[in-house]
Amino acid sequence: MSYFRDNVEQAAGYTPGFQPKATEVVKLNTNENPYPPSPQVIRALAEIKPEQLRRYPDPLATAFREAAAEVHGVQPENILCCNGGDELLAMAIRAFCDERRPLAYPVPTYTLYPVLARLQPCEVIEIPFDAEFNLPAKLATAGAALTIVCNPNAPTGSLIRTEELASLAAEIKGVLLIDEAYVDFAEWDCVSLIKDFPNVIVLRTLSKGYSLAGLRFGYAIADKDLIEGLLKVKDSYNVDAVAISLATAAVKDQAYFRENVEKIKSQRRILTEQLRVMGFAVPDSHSNFVFAQVRNGSAAPIHEELARQNIFVRYWNAPELADKLRISVGTREQNERLLAALKGILSRGGGNT
Ligand SMILES: Cc1ncc(COP(=O)(O)O)c(C=O)c1O
Numbered sequence: 001m002s003y004f005r006d007n008v009e010q011a012a013g014y015t016p017g018f019q020p021k022a023t024e025v026v027k028l029n030t031n032e033n034p035y036p037p038s039p040q041v042i043r044a045l046a047e048i049k050p051e052q053l054r055r056y057p058d059p060l061a062t063a064f065r066e067a068a069a070e071v072h073g074v075q076p077e078n079i080l081c082c083n084g085g086d087e088l089l090a091m092a093i094r095a096f097c098d099e100r101r102p103l104a105y106p107v108p109t110y111t112l113y114p115v116l117a118r119l120q121p122c123e124v125i126e127i128p129f130d131a132e133f134n135l136p137a138k139l140a141t142a143g144a145a146l147t148i149v150c151n152p153n154a155p156t157g158s159l160i161r162t163e164e165l166a167s168l169a170a171e172i173k174g175v176l177l178i179d180e181a182y183v184d185f186a187e188w189d190c191v192s193l194i195k196d197f198p199n200v201i202v203l204r205t206l207s208k209g210y211s212l213a214g215l216r217f218g219y220a221i222a223d224k225d226l227i228e229g230l231l232k233v234k235d236s237y238n239v240d241a242v243a244i245s246l247a248t249a250a251v252k253d254q255a256y257f258r259e260n261v262e263k264i265k266s267q268r269r270i271l272t273e274q275l276r277v278m279g280f281a282v283p284d285s286h287s288n289f290v291f292a293q294v295r296n297g298s299a300a301p302i303h304e305e306l307a308r309q310n311i312f313v314r315y316w317n318a319p320e321l322a323d324k325l326r327i328s329v330g331t332r333e334q335n336e337r338l339l340a341a342l343k344g345i346l347s348r349g350g351g352n353t
Pocket of ligand 1: 150216
């Protein structure tokens, strides 16, 4: 007999993107920001006092709540801080789902959702996107306790209109969690919905637009009753003292954040165009990655050859994704190295695009 509950024993667990040890690589596989964090963050790091490490941190991360509330035009009580957006996903599934309370989401999407559901455990209702990645109408009638819509979606980079998500929030009986991990690179967001809908949670992270994936800091924005409920499932000290100081400094430096995001959007435009010229089908992306489909054949040989050249992009060995690569937008130099490598691979007949 196993020590573990059946569902844990049988779970495969989440497979994170490969984290190469070598530093001389072009790492475009886990959607990190290629630019450094704000100088204000580095200053805040240098100013950390030993006393901040000796004591437990503020369980509510009040300094961050206040700074983020100002950025979003909401109250600090509408914000809940977490150890990366992933912790919020785990908390939401723990709070809202069980054997009688299903989780629903459109697919393809972030592959962590079913992994967390399996651990709970709870039933999962997966509803496929159509070819244009429109919001599936069936989500509204799925009867889920928690519906997650990743917007912009990963790995497709597609973006659904705020009004459509407002209609979905109005139709469903359960909670709608809008995973806005990539929204910093999009034209619109859904934060305004929390004022009209007591069942909407917006997920944000500092891992992408703020260049702080290593810090592990994310947050929820929602009606204060939902936040209060979620506080009951939160670990007491889920974000540490260093993370609170640095995350607060990061959100206070909106000028740096905006400049950083604009650089990525402009590189995204160039990368998309160049990949299309090479024959890849690349839908417009609203994220810090592009989703490139080889014209016919499998993307696996290209992925392997790139890795041999120390260029890492994301590939999934799954039937509907096997002809596609998800490529994070890097610096101009990184993108140029990727494009040159791809040209070489394609000219030798690799990948049959
Ligand atoms: C769709 C999506 N949601 C949430 C997250 C969570 O990000 P983090 O835990 O780094 O804040 C990620 C991370 O890559 C993601 O891709």
